[in-house]
Amino acid sequence: MDPIVLAAGTALVSAMATDAWQRTAAAITDLWKRARDTEGEVIAPDRIPNELDTLRTNVVRARTDSDAEMEESLTGLWRLRLHALIEQNPSLAEDLRSLVRERLLPEVDDRARVRVETLIQQSAKVSGGTSYMAGRDMRVHSGEETS
Numbered sequence: 001m002d003p004i005v006l007a008a009g010t011a012l013v014s015a016m017a018t019d020a021w022q023r024t025a026a027a028i029t030d031l032w033k034r035a036r037d038t039e040g041e042v043i044a045p046d047r048i049p050n051e052l053d054t055l056r057t058n059v060v061r062a063r064t065d066s067d068a069e070m071e072e073s074l075t076g077l078w079r080l081r082l083h084a085l086i087e088q089n090p091s092l093a094e095d096l097r098s099l100v101r102e103r104l105l106p107e108v109d110d111r112a113r114v115r116v117e118t119l120i121q122q123s124a125k126v127s128g129g130t131s132y133m134a135g136r137d138m139r140v141h142s143g144e145e146t147s
Helices: 003-016 022-035 045-064 068-088 090-107 112-116
Strands: none
Touching: 003 022, 003 068, 003 090, 003 112, 022 090, 045 068, 045 090, 068 090
């Protein structure tokens, strides 16, 4: 998946939980309207405002409930939607890049910005041992249990 789509999905969900969600929703709706001429649209442009309102409701609920899995699922869903939109209309890729840089990233907090702007690559070569790697939280338990 295009890194800009990954960043856009993350920034969109992060921005939806801020006071600037209306500006964010308007920017995404505008992007969708520019794709109106494509066939087989992912979501009809006139449905996008309702979809984004639902996204905001779900993001706020996930954050209130400290439900990181739900927030990650919503991010994944919108990454897929944006990916499909760009696949159907590649000329919108630069518009999406501009939207992320100029509208979405300024709306999210520094922690979210780091998640969006940082692409982490991990690799390990292990011989005769074990390697543990994570892009986020990790809990490792040894084979021995304590009482």
